[in-house]
Ligand code: SF4
């Protein structure tokens with residue numbers, strides 16, 4: 888799965904520097920996650936670190952981007968060799 892940031896994001900910038908894949912950046916209105924770069928932290932951490940630091944719990948699993956752990960691990964290898 889890739890994760891997704893909801894419209895309720897308050898642009899606090901807590902998540903962006905924590906992402907090990909540099910998948911998070913400021914979008915037009917709120918922070919956004921680039922699905923091709925989000926491994927749900929597979930390869931780095933046991934749990935999605937952006938979710939851990941978000942003070943208002945506005946980061947969710949994107950229902951349009953469901954992936955298996957194997958797919959996420961493959962993405963990790965592609966990103967980091
Ligand atoms: S789950 Fe991990 S890889 Fe995905 S956006 Fe959050 S911090 Fe980055």
Ligand code: SF4
Pocket residue numbers: 892895896897898899900901902903918940941942943944945946
């Ligand atoms: S931590 Fe949560 S509220 Fe803050 S910028 Fe990231 S998604 Fe938005």
